[in-house]
Amino acid sequence: MVTVGSLLEELARREAVARQRIAEIREQITALESRLEDEHDRLSRLAITRETVEEILGEAVELVGEPVTAGIAGRDVDAVGAVPVRPPVLGVVTVPPWQPGITAAMLPRAYRDAVEIMVDAGRAMRAGQIAVAMGLADEAAKREGLRSKLKRLVERGWAREEGPGLFMVTEPVAREVSGQGDGGSRDGIAPSSTSSLGG
Incomplete structure (x- = not known):
């Protein structure tokens, strides 16, 4: 027979199990929030890096397209025309x-x-x-x-x-x-x- 005492004990046990599950779920949520924040930081860094690379490449293209009307690195430009501009490579100081x-x-x-x-x-x-x-x-x-x-x-x-x-x-x-x-x-x-x- 189920007594009142054993029923109360069973309810207390189930309540403890539920509390334990809540604690575990909260830990999982905290871990997921931390992971989410890390991923947001990573995404932000990647976006900044991509835009910086796009700007560098864009500046390189702009430099190729701009005519040179003055001497470069101490060389004079002859009367025929400007010194031809070589396509810059990565690492060139723009x-x-x-x-x-x-x-x-x-x-x-x-x-x-x-x-x-x-x-x-x-x-x-x-x-x-x-x-x-x-x-x-x-x-x-x-x-x-x-x-x-x-x-x-x-x-x-x-x-x-x-x-x-x-x-x-x-x-x-x-x-x-x-x-x-x-x-x-x-x-x-x-x-x-x-x-x-x-x-």
Whole structure:
């Protein structure tokens, strides 16, 4: 016969089993959430890497298509025409180190736009602000891709980092860019862009 005591014991046993199953399921959920976060991080890194590679390849194609009208590495251009441009290979420096006589026009387009926007702003800017001024989508991958370009400009002497994540062109570069043209737009970047950046 089933007594009240044995019934209560059975109920208590089943309750303990249910609690144990809940604890195990919670552990599994925690593990899955951790895995999900790791996969999100991996996806973000892959997206940034892919966009960076696409930008590098795009700059390489742009360099091939741009005519050369000045000497390269100390060689003079003859009167017949420009020195032929060889297709760049991976590992080629597309951002030359800044030195007197080198102009922003020698930079790949994305770098040139970033330099001109910083000159127009006249102050240190964050990668996100520059990305918006360039018309890029306000996405983490875009900001990270641009931040790597700004770091490269700092490494090559075109810009400096005023503080963590704050970039500004160097004074010689600002003077060179500001002295170009007659006050009109530069490569489609209007001087009035400072107003949209909040001064």
